[in-house]
Amino acid sequence: MIGRVCIVGAGTIGSLFAGHLAQVVDVCVLTRRREHAQALDEHGLRVTGRTELTARLDATADPSALPQFDLGIVCCKGTDLETVAASLEGRAAQATLMTVQNGLGAEDVVRRHGDWPLISAITFMSGTRHSDTEVEYILDAATWLGPYEETPLARVREVEALIRSSGLRAQAFEDLRPAQWSKLVFNATVNGVAALTGLPHDFHFGSEAEPTDLGRLVHALMEEGTAVAQAAGPGTADDPWEMNVHATGRGSGHYPSMLEDVNAERPTEVESINGALVREAERLGVEIPLQRSLYALVRAREASYS
Amino acid sequence: MIGRVCIVGAGTIGSLFAGHLAQVVDVCVLTRRREHAQALDEHGLRVTGRTELTARLDATADPSALPQFDLGIVCCKGTDLETVAASLEGRAAQATLMTVQNGLGAEDVVRRHGDWPLISAITFMSGTRHSDTEVEYILDAATWLGPYEETPLARVREVEALIRSSGLRAQAFEDLRPAQWSKLVFNATVNGVAALTGLPHDFHFGSEAEPTDLGRLVHALMEEGTAVAQAAGPGTADDPWEMNVHATGRGSGHYPSMLEDVNAERPTEVESINGALVREAERLGVEIPLQRSLYALVRAREASYS
Secondary structure, eight states: OEEEEEEOOHHHHHHHHHHHHHTEEEEEESSSSSHHHHHHHOOEEEEETSSOOOOEEEEEOGGGGGOSSSEEESSOOOHHHHHHHHHHTTTTTTOOEEEEEEESOHHHHTTOOOOOEEEEEEEOOEEEEEEEEEEEEEEEEEEEOOOOOOOOHHHHHHHHHHHTTTTTTTTSSSOOHHHHHHHHHHHHHHHHHHHHOOOOOOOOGGSSTTSSHHHHHHHHHHHHHHHHHHHHHSSSSHHHHHHHHHHHHTTTTTTOOOHHHHHTOOSTTTEEEEIHHHHHHHHTTTOOOOHHHHHHHHHHHHHHHH | OEEEEEOOOOSSHHHHHHHHHTSSSEEEEESSSSSHHHHHHHHHHEETSSEEEEEEEESSOOOOOOOSSSEEEEOGGGGGEEEEHHHHHOOTTOEEEEEOOSSSOHHHHHHHTOOOEEEEEEEEEEEEEEEEEEEEEEEEEOOOEEOOOOOOOOHHHHHHHHHHHTTTEEEEEOOOOHHHHHHHHHHHHHHHHHHHHHOOGGGGGGSSSSSHHHHHHHHHHHHHHEEEEEEEESOOOHHHHHHHHHHHHOOOOBOOOHHHHHHHOOSSIIIIIIIHHHHHHHTTOOHHHHHHHHHHHHHHEEEEEE
């Protein structure tokens, strides 16, 4: 029985979880900045877009001030995960923690700081954060979750039911890894190409009529990534190229986070996404020259920040 | 005997030629913009940096107003060459024309518009254009030139001597093609990587200590390009990778023109540089997957312009 949820990190995804879950369960929020926690405490959190609601929340930037909770949803960016996981060490002994970071290996980072039961998750929902206390819910896609190590599937199903009861979409899997690989290959390619070219995820990514069309490169990058997923064991659940064609066919022109990051000269998630893919390929002896190039170019783009 | 030189296109390179050559020979300048010609006529052209001089010039934006000349140095950007060559059609019947565009194929474009004797050239000098009437001479490197088709080597040597007498560096070659290929492979790689990453041509391009260092990618790109040069026949004069290591070792941090172009959202020379390389590789059946990716990514970067 989940009585209280702690949302760890209230960026876009964390805010969407917090606002919705607060409608059905007690929610506390751990933020990085103290002003952010104060604003949430004072004004609550407003969700607009696909859902219209206001949530009352307990927020703090001090991990030692957190109440006990049953489920922690760790929503910080991959680049902050080590720090955030360390701040939870020795706390919330009864809790299950769920990671929703992009890329590979978030569960391992958290595991190094405690023996909580862990749930692996990836989310396809998206939104835009307008302020510390307002988030717009744009794409009402699902969060997928599955057991990590010995976590019972029943626990995963309980979390799935809770998320659904809050108005968000969720789907539990016995083995999430093929879906994680699909999303990793998709993300490494789409985020990397967008960050370098400045293009949102638009029709160019799916165009392969001419030999020089961008879709040819995107397709080749995704085939390399899929070969790594197969060598790693799980393979891919959905074909990343079909995910790409489907998403660009909708004409959303979504701005991948890595493009937003390089435009703002912020550190990107290139290490936990592209770097993770390249390192897995090396470990497994799979040649992925195009993905390696993409990785080197995005790292160089970060090195160019003034 | 060269009595008058026409500089066609007064960007940075054209201005450097015009300012220096006007010290030793009559110079007329054909500009694209009428205000530019008027400013040059009124104020002359000032050169600063490696050389300090002021030149009086006859300038016009109207090809039909050009006087007869003996040598035309075609200095416009590759993207303007077709238009510029067409504007010279039927004129300057006694002149030799010299092309200094980046990439491959400039001579062919000019040839389609007249049967002037042609000289192939590439230049390594660089500068910064501060206004329509002032250019700073920064890198006092040579212009290399060689005969195209049946142009006698003696004519090339005459132009070499004239350029040297003006204070610029020049070197004539019996066969310029290996040097053109060296510069093409160098330019395709350095310009493409700089345009995508935002890095000037700095130490990152020569670093290959770690497997993920940018220099590894730069090296692999240059090896692909060198294989095309070899398949095409001429091979490379200087090894592009050594040119790269030498240039970055000087620590100049030069901003390649393609990086300046994408930052200003201007059309780049990607077609006459990277496109030319990719098309030659296709024609010759050489596989260059990394250079193809670079080409597709720079084209996509152009497609992102608002």
